[in-house]
Amino acid sequence: MNDGGHMHGMAAAAPGSSNGTMNMMHRRHMMMHMTFFWGKNAEILFDGWPGYDHLGMYVLALAVVFFLALIVEWLSHCNILRQTSASDRSASAGLLQTLMYAVRIGLAYLVMLAVMSFNAGVFLVAIAGHGIGFFLFGSRAFNKQSVSSGKPSDLPPMNCC
Template sequence: MNHDHGMEGMAPPPQLTNGTSGMHQHKMMMMMHMTFFWGKNAEILFSGWPGMRAGMYALALIFVFVLAFLVEWLSHSRLIKPGSSNVSAGLVQTFLHAMRVGLAYLVMLAVMSFNGGVFLMAVAGHTLGFLLFGSRVFKKNTEVLSYDKTSDLPPMSC
């Protein structure tokens, strides 16, 4: 009578170099937060960064703020000169789009650290960037407010 319940031919769990099975590996790994938390001890974008020092955490918050701000600047900027050839304008537009998407993904990954300070700085960066470059606050009344006319790139959509 066979009592292995269909387990024949299956390899045993891999052994680690120290002789323990894969089931004990989790003791060596750091836990990742899956809910928002407050504090400077977070990993943002890179393993071990910003570390345990408050100054590096503040630098990380400034970095996330600047990334979010740059996303808004790129979203509302006019960097292509009128009269440019379609090929050169299209290449510049494609490069700007790639930069905006890359920066937006970096902001998203930073927010996925679930650190409350990182989240607030990302929102603040997007907010200030939109206030300065996308809102009516600093526009003349005669300027057209259509996003098709005020930016080289179309609006981002999720």
Template sequence: MEKLIDDHTHGMMMHNSSDGGMTMMNHRKMMMHMTFFWGSNTQILFSGWPGTRTGMYVLALIAVFMLAFMVEGISHSRLTKSGSIHHVTAGLVQTLLHALRVGLAYFVMLAIMSFNGGVFLAAVAGHSLGFFLFGSRVFNKNPTTVPAAKTSDLTPMSC
């Protein structure tokens, strides 16, 4: 039996779903999970996407993985070399990279807010592999680099 709580001030209804989590519904019966759940029937980033087809869900997971991977790649990129580019140009490149990194990171965050367990794992895997390839010491071409040396154009992201 579902327990419904009607909140007339916001037009939302809360109820316990069959998978044990809380969901929110507006009067149009669109459901939004409020706890993590597993399954391919979800909505990620855009209305109606990925829909109910498993193939589209897998594509959505790949997209979230790639977005998280790109955030790490941009975070550890080195496009400018000291002394080779005018300061204003270098500043513009850094600003554009920062805007791109933040925008992609917000897309990943919004995807995770679907509360789908697969999306969460895809995002963590993308960030992990991206850091492993771009940020860790495993593929550092110059292991004798001084720690204070510049390793990327952008400052590290902080939570």
């Protein structure tokens, strides 16, 4: 049934095509979910990735999303730039800090786009990656600095508080 240009549940055969069943199967895989769903048949970040009925590729996609979220947290709490008064104000330090910020935001947007696949597994590994990343790099559990030292990370925090 055609509802405003969108096909629901069935696909029309392409003009001149004698194989309407193959076209229907191809159309079914291109359907975008608008609610959370469970399963390995999803498209995450790229067209056709991880593919359909490929459990190994789905697990790899989940691992990629997890590590992207972990790297976002690492970049949010890392102290790569040296703490010297002269280099804190130099143009090269500012450019490096800007580059790190752009990479962090780009990776955060990739994680967000992956979550927009509405796959519940992707959602859970994104949360796990951010949570474990914060535990390792941002919490007091592994923080080697004293709380009173007050040296912030190289980049501003990603929260709005």
